[in-house]
Amino acid sequence: xxxxxxxxxxxxxxxxxxxxxxxxxxxxxxxxxxxxxxxxxxxxxxxxxxxxxxxxxxxxxxxxxxxxxxxxxxxxxxxxxxxxxxxxxxxxxxxxxxxxxxxxxxxxxxxxxxxxxxxxxxxxxxxxxxxxxxxxxxxxxxxxxxxxxxxxxxxxxxxxxxxxxxxxxxxxxxxxxxxxxxxxxxxxxxxxxxxxxxxxxxxxxxxxxxxxxxxxxxxxxxxxxxxxxxxxxxxxxxxxxxxxxxxxxxxxxxxxxxxxxxxxxxxxxxxxxxxxxxxxxxxxxxxxxxxxxxxxxxxxxxxxxxxxxxxxxxxxxxxxxxxxxxxxxxxxxxxxxxxxxxxxxxxxxxxxxxxxxxxxxxxxxxxxxxxxxxxxxxxxxxxxxxxxxxxxxxxxxxxxx
Numbered sequence: 001x002x003x004x005x006x007x008x009x010x011x012x013x014x015x016x017x018x019x020x021x022x023x024x025x026x027x028x029x030x031x032x033x034x035x036x037x038x039x040x041x042x043x044x045x046x047x048x049x050x051x052x053x054x055x056x057x058x059x060x061x062x063x064x065x066x067x068x069x070x071x072x073x074x075x076x077x078x079x080x081x082x083x084x085x086x087x088x089x090x091x092x093x094x095x096x097x098x099x100x101x102x103x104x105x106x107x108x109x110x111x112x113x114x115x116x117x118x119x120x121x122x123x124x125x126x127x128x129x130x131x132x133x134x135x136x137x138x139x140x141x142x143x144x145x146x147x148x149x150x151x152x153x154x155x156x157x158x159x160x161x162x163x164x165x166x167x168x169x170x171x172x173x174x175x176x177x178x179x180x181x182x183x184x185x186x187x188x189x190x191x192x193x194x195x196x197x198x199x200x201x202x203x204x205x206x207x208x209x210x211x212x213x214x215x216x217x218x219x220x221x222x223x224x225x226x227x228x229x230x231x232x233x234x235x236x237x238x239x240x241x242x243x244x245x246x247x248x249x250x251x252x253x254x255x256x257x258x259x260x261x262x263x264x265x266x267x268x269x270x271x272x273x274x275x276x277x278x279x280x281x282x283x284x285x286x287x288x289x290x291x292x293x294x295x296x297x298x299x300x301x302x303x304x305x306x307x308x309x310x311x312x313x314x315x316x317x318x319x320x321x322x323x324x325x326x327x328x329x330x331x332x333x334x335x336x337x338x339x340x341x342x343x344x345x346x347x348x349x350x351x352x353x354x355x356x357x358x359x360x361x362x363x364x365x366x367x368x369x370x371x372x373x374x375x376x377x378x379x380x381x382x383x384x385x386x387x388x389x390x391x392x393x394x395x396x397x398x399x400x401x
Contacts, residue, residue: 160190317371
């Protein structure tokens with residue numbers, strides 16, 4: 001008679017003793033239950049004896065080093081441009097992979113460089129999906145308001161899926177020390193974060209927008225993983241309000257000064273200047289001033305939020321991050337990039353990408369914790385190859401941006 005035995009109250013030692021004396025062939029269900037309980041208690045024991053993530057011993061600090069060279073990347077960039085034109089855009093997927101592999105492989109932390117693992121076909125699939133969506137939108141907007149409304153409603157509900165897919169793809173295609181990054185965000189949370197919260201901010205006259213931006217960053221970074229270890233970040237709403245209000249004030253001040261300077265310059269023009277010429281110069285001046293204001297304001301916001309985000313984020317037991325972006329230097333970088341892009345008619349783009357990557361690498365430091373060894377060892381023991389291949393089938397980058 002197979003009488004049920006309640007093992008749930010057994011100690012760890014009692015479970016081991018019971019399992020050792022059990023005939024597995026006669027009582028397979030009991031054996032499975034004992035194995036499960038032993039595994040659970042062993043895991044709890046390990047967690048109780050492991051130090052908290054933030055208390056892991058610090059092994060060393062490492063600067064982020066970017067080795068990219070403008071001459072090298074210019075060759076890749078110009079070939080990508082030419083082949084993309086010749087193939088009517090199809091080669092752009094391969095161009096993206098070549099570009100990312102160059103930048104990833106030239107970024108070094110603690111003596112190791114990153115790897116970009118994407119297959120161009122995966123990116124091409126995502127772009128085909130984006131083209132199909134745009135075609136449906138164009139047809140609907142041209143021939144049927146009802147169909148257009150249906151498309152817009154469907155697009156709203158599809159947007160969280162596209163965001164999750166794009167982030168997951170980028171993370172899964174990134175590897176460091178043969179350990180892949182990951183993203184575990186779910187549709188319901190993404191829908192609330194990217195659809196509902198922005199709508200709520202509208203009803204607050206955008207007063208809640210900085211808080212919404214903080215929630216978006218929390219959703220993205222708290223769902224990232226490195227191997228089996230989670231990213232964790234604790235962000236403050238006050239920092240996002242400081243960044244937003246500061247950017248707004250800076251933008252208003254710079255815009256006021258720009259308009260004043262623009263008005264003063266036009267007042268010196270001769271009265272008989274051609275009206276068309278004056279109008280064109282005014283339009284160009286306003287557009288240039290708008291771009292300058294935009295670059296300065298967004299640089300202030302980006303520097304403040306990046307520093308707060310990096311300084312508040314860690315990978316549990318593996319690493320902590322530090323960012324020291326100086327607002328004035330970032331503004332100088334972006335303004336000089338903008339001027340160089342205009343003067344060279346776009347040919348300075350490779351130089352801009354390289355110097356921007358060097359800038360961000362130089363202001364970023366990583367503290368390596370002793371848990372890094374466990375993650376690397378765990379990756380070598382990962383036997384879930386089948387699951388990995390199945391997941392890759394559905395990995396496509398369907399970001400529209």
